Amino acid sequence: MISGGGTGGHIYPAISIAQALKEMLQHVDILFVGAKGKMEMEKVSKAGFEIEGLWISGIRRKLSGQNLLFPVKLISSLLGASRLIKKFNPDVVVGVGGYASGPLLYIAAKKGIPTLIQEQNSYAGLTNKLLAKSADRICVAHDGMEKYFPKEKLVITGNPVRKTIKLNPNRKEEAYRHFELNAEKPVLLVVGGSLGARSINEFILAGLEKLKEHNVQLIWQCGDGYHEEMAARSEGKGGKVVLKDFIFQMGFAYGIADVVISRAGALSIAELMLMGKPSILVPSPNVAEDHQTINALALVEKEAAKMVKDVEAMDKLIDESISLLEDKSRQEKLSKNIRSMAHENAAVDIANEIVKLAE
Numbered sequence: 218m219i220s221g222g223g224t225g226g227h228i229y230p231a232i233s234i235a236q237a238l239k240e241m242l243q244h245v246d247i248l249f250v251g252a253k254g255k256m257e258m259e260k261v262s263k264a265g266f267e268i269e270g271l272w273i274s275g276i277r278r279k280l281s282g283q284n285l286l287f288p289v290k291l292i293s294s295l296l297g298a299s300r301l302i303k304k305f306n307p308d309v310v311v312g313v314g315g316y317a318s319g320p321l322l323y324i325a326a327k328k329g330i331p332t333l334i335q336e337q338n339s340y341a342g343l344t345n346k347l348l349a350k351s352a353d354r355i356c357v358a359h360d361g362m363e364k365y366f367p368k369e370k371l372v373i374t375g376n377p378v379r380k381t382i383k384l385n386p387n388r389k390e391e392a393y394r395h396f397e398l399n400a401e402k403p404v405l406l407v408v409g410g411s412l413g414a415r416s417i418n419e420f421i422l423a424g425l426e427k428l429k430e431h432n433v434q435l436i437w438q439c440g441d442g443y444h445e446e447m448a449a450r451s452e453g454k455g456g457k458v459v460l461k462d463f464i465f466q467m468g469f470a471y472g473i474a475d476v477v478i479s480r481a482g483a484l485s486i487a488e489l490m491l492m493g494k495p496s497i498l499v500p501s502p503n504v505a506e507d508h509q510t511i512n513a514l515a516l517v518e519k520e521a522a523k524m525v526k527d528v529e530a531m532d533k534l535i536d537e538s539i540s541l542l543e544d545k546s547r548q549e550k551l552s553k554n555i556r557s558m559a560h561e562n563a564a565v566d567i568a569n570e571i572v573k574l575a576e
Contacts, residue, residue, distance in 0.1 A: 218305060220250040220321040221313035222257030229484055230337060230564075231257075231313040232264045233377030237564035238571065248305050250298070252317040271297045273316055294320040302328060308575040309333060312348060319344045326351035331574035335567060337376050337483030339515045340508035341365035353574055356567050358483060358560070359515055374567050375560020376487035383491070384472030392469035396459045398434045403542045406474035406494075407437045408464070414480055416527055417499055418443050421478075424535030425455030431539050432456065436474065438464045475548065476541050478534065481509035481524075486516065487563070493556030495548040497523045497537055499530050521554035 219235055221227045235247050251257035253270035261268040273294035298320040302310070310325035312318030313335045322332050326348075333354045336345050341362065349355060349366045356374040363371060384392060393400045405428065409417040418439050428435055434457040439447045444462035451458060464470050471477070471492045479485045481500040489496050498516065500509035516522035523541065525534050541547055560566070 218248050218250055218302070218307040218309075218321065218325075219311045219313065221315040221318040222251040222255050222261075227313050227315045227337070228257045228260050229379060230335060230377045231311075232261065232266070233379065233564040234311065234313070234335070234567050234571070235264075235266055237377070237568035241565070241568050241572065246305075248301070248307070250301060250317065250321050252315070255317070257317070269301055271317060271320060273320060291320070295324060298324040302330070309571050311335065311571060312345065312352075313337075314342045314345055316344055319348065322348045322352070333567075333571055333574060335374075336362065336366075337487075338508045338512055339483075340506050340511040342505070342508075354570050356570060358487065358563075372566075372570055373560075374570070375490075375563035376483055377564035377567065378484065378487045378491055379467075382467050382471055382488055384468040386472075388469075389472055392466075392473045395466060395469050396436055396473070398436075398457060398459070398473065400473075402432050402434050402457075403475045404434045404436060404473050405476055405478065405538055405542060406470050407435065407478045408485065409438065409440060409480055414440070414499075414501065415443065416530065417478065417480070418447055420499075420530045420534045422447065422450055422454075423531060424538075425451060425458065427535050427539065429454075429456035431542070433539065433542060435459065436464070436470050437461065438470075476538060478538060481513040483512060486512055487560075489522070490555050490559035491561065493552045493559070495522075495541060495551040496555065497525055497534065497541065499525050499527055499534065502527045516555060516558070519554055519558065520550065521558055522551060 219231050221231055238245050247266055249261045249266050249268035251268055251270055252273050258270055271294040273290050302324055309331045310322055311333045312322040325332050331353045334345050334348055334352045335356045337358055339359045346365055355366045355370045356372050358376045407421055436459045438461050441462040448460055477494045477496045479496055481498040498513040500513045513524045517524045525537055
C-alpha cells in the first residue's frame with residue numbers, strides 16, 4: 218500500500234515508486250490510499266493504479282472553523298485505514314508525505330506491518346516526523362536528515378522523477394520545432410509548479426520587454442488558473458514567448474532550455490538535478506516551515522543553483538536571468554554541480570528497500 222498526496226510533489230514520486238515495483242516484480246498488487254477530494258484521486262487512477270480515499274485533511278495553521286472537524290476526520294480516517302489494511306493485507310505500507318499517509322502508516326505500524334517513509338524535502342514534513350519513530354525505513358533525498366529522523370533508519374535515495382523528462386539528444390531539433398524557437402538564440406524556461414505561481418507570473422510579465430531587448434526566447438508555464446489572464450496581459454509585450462498553461466512535453470522544454478526559473482519544490486529540484494540545468498530558484502513563501510527556502514539553500518551552498526527570494530524577485534529576477542544567460546562559464550559550473558547531486562535510480566532504490574522489508 219502506498220499513501221500520501223495533496224500535491225504533485227507527493228503524488229508523482231509515489232507513482233514512480235509503484236511503476237518501479239511493477240517492473241521489478243512479476244507479481245505485485247499495489248493499492249494507493251489518498252485523501253478524498255484531493256488531486257491524487259484523479260492522478261493515480263490516470264496512471265493505472267487503484268486508489269481508495271480517506272476522509273482526512275490537515276490542520277489549518279490559521280484560525281479556522283474547519284479545524285473543529287479535524288478530530289472527527291481523524292477518527293474516521295483511522296477506522297477507514299484499519300478496514301483497508303484488513304481487506305488488502307499488505308506486506309509493506311509506504312508513506313510519501315502529506316496528511317493522507319498519517320492514519321494508514323500509524324495503523325500499519327500498530328499491526329506490526331513493516332512501514333517505509335519517503336521524505337522529499339530538506340526539511341521534514343510534520344506527518345513524516347510524527348511517523349518516523351514507528352517506521353522501519355526512511356528514504357530521504359538529502360544528507361543531514363538525521364536532525365529530523367533516527368540515523369539508523371535513514372537511506373539516501375534521492376527523489377524519483379518521471380522518466381519522460383529526459384530528452385534524447387538526437388531530438389533536440391525536433392524540440393526547437395515543437396516550440397517554434399530559434400536554436401541560435403537563448404531559451405529561458407519558467408515553471409511555477411504544476412498549478413502555476415501568481416508572483417512568478419507577475420515577475421515575468423514585468424520583465425517581458427527587457428527579455429525581448431536581450432533576444433531571450435521564453436517558454437513559460439503559467440498554470441491553468443492564470444493562462445487566460447497572462448495571455449491577455451502579455452500580448453504584444455515580449456519577443457518570442459511560448460505561453461502554456463501546462464507543458465506536457467517537458468522533455469522538450471528541459472532539453473532546449475539554457476536557464477530555468479523554478480520554484481524550489483522537492484520534485485522540481487530533483488528534475489533539475491537529473492537534467493543538470495543551470496537554475497534560478499524562487500522559493501514559495503506560502504509553504505509550511507518555509508521548506509522551499511531550505512531546499513534551495515541546500516543547492517546554493519554547493520554552488521549548484523542561484524536563489525532569488527520571492528520578496529526581492531520583482532527587482533532582481535529578470536536581471537539575474539539575463540546575466541546567467543549571457544555567462545556560459547557560470548552556466549557550466551552550475552550545471553556540473555547540480556548534475557553531481559542527481560540520483561538517477563531513486564525509484565528503483567526505494568523499490569529495493571520496500572522489497573527488503575517485504576522479505
